[in-house]
Amino acid sequence: MKLTSHTNYAIRMLMFCASKQELATVSEIARFYDLPEKFLFKILGGLTTLDLVETVRGRNGGIRLSRPADQIRLGEVVRRVEENFEMAECFKQGEISCPLVATCGMNGALSRALQAFFDVLDEYTIADLIRKEHNINVLLELNLAMQEPLLRH
Amino acid sequence: MKLTSHTNYAIRMLMFCASKQELATVSEIARFYDLPEKFLFKILGGLTTLDLVETVRGRNGGIRLSRPADQIRLGEVVRRVEENFEMAECFKQGEISCPLVATCGMNGALSRALQAFFDVLDEYTIADLIRKEHNINVLLELNLAMQEPLLRH
Numbered sequence: 001m002k003l004t005s006h007t008n009y010a011i012r013m014l015m016f017c018a019s020k021q022e023l024a025t026v027s028e029i030a031r032f033y034d035l036p037e038k039f040l041f042k043i044l045g046g047l048t049t050l051d052l053v054e055t056v057r058g059r060n061g062g063i064r065l066s067r068p069a070d071q072i073r074l075g076e077v078v079r080r081v082e083e084n085f086e087m088a089e090c091f092k093q094g095e096i097s098c099p100l101v102a103t104c105g106m107n108g109a110l111s112r113a114l115q116a117f118f119d120v121l122d123e124y125t126i127a128d129l130i131r132k133e134h135n136i137n138v139l140l141e142l143n144l145a146m147q148e149p150l151l152r153h
Numbered sequence: 154m155k156l157t158s159h160t161n162y163a164i165r166m167l168m169f170c171a172s173k174q175e176l177a178t179v180s181e182i183a184r185f186y187d188l189p190e191k192f193l194f195k196i197l198g199g200l201t202t203l204d205l206v207e208t209v210r211g212r213n214g215g216i217r218l219s220r221p222a223d224q225i226r227l228g229e230v231v232r233r234v235e236e237n238f239e240m241a242e243c244f245k246q247g248e249i250s251c252p253l254v255a256t257c258g259m260n261g262a263l264s265r266a267l268q269a270f271f272d273v274l275d276e277y278t279i280a281d282l283i284r285k286e287h288n289i290n291v292l293l294e295l296n297l298a299m300q301e302p303l304l305r306h
Contacts, residue, residue, distance in 0.1 A: 105281055
């Protein structure tokens with residue numbers, strides 16, 4: 001059980017935008033996290049469709065959060081970006097082969113557990129994720145990092 | 154984010170064994186759930202290694218739970234059977250490329266959410282999952298179903 005890379009990187013993009021406090025570009029985000037630009041552009045497409053990020057066009061354009069970071073809950077991001085939460089076959093719509101589907105207690109237990117998972121995520125906003133002082137310092141070192149592409153050591 | 158089929162079917166096998174109250178066979182479990190025997194044998198291997206199920210050899214042999222069903226918590230089963238809970242790259246051991254790994258709040262938020270997920274699953278035992286009256290009735294109809302292989306409609 002794990003989140004997709006898509007969701008993971010979407011959260012990272014939102015954190016980056018929240019930390020930068022001015023327009024960000026996919027190119028600098030890709031360099032900062034050492035991730036492929038192409039993949040980040042795909043994720044950006046999803047984030048703009050969901051109205052979590054907006055694009056400013058033009059020569060000095062870039063991207064920024066559509067709302068203040070303290071108004072974007074982590075639970076909302078994961079719920080909307082992650083593709084599916086079908087914990088078991090019986091969460092699916094349509095044909096289900098399990099003969100116990102109408103009566104089994106597993107579905108209810110997993111549904112309650114998933115709700116508890118989201119309840120915790122909803123306690124955090126994107127602003128909370130970048131609140132640690134050192135974390136902000138790392139991001140402020142960005143300008144330096146941007147001048148020399150990050151290399152894996 | 155979802156559990157693997159392996160975990161899903163492992164829970165179903167445990168529920169079947171708990172309901173049958175005498176020795177079960179992989180063959181009848183496969184027919185009951187309309188699942189491939191080969192896959193269930195693989196899952197059984199894991200369940201016996203984890204000492205959740207034990208095998209009785211001989212002509213009238215079969216499998217049964219190693220402990221009473223009300224002493225096997227769903228959280229334990231999911232924790233031990235599911236292959237990994239690396240919610241994000243930063244849950245992995247070893248090399249992590251994210252420059253925020255030591256300071257980011259996402260890891261902590263996801264860890265707490267995962268703990269809340271397991272806390273709910275730990276409220277349920279395998280016995281709880283099969284407690285519903287109709288569910289038990291479905292399983293008691295097993296003998297009939299066993300005489301005629303179940304067909305998908």
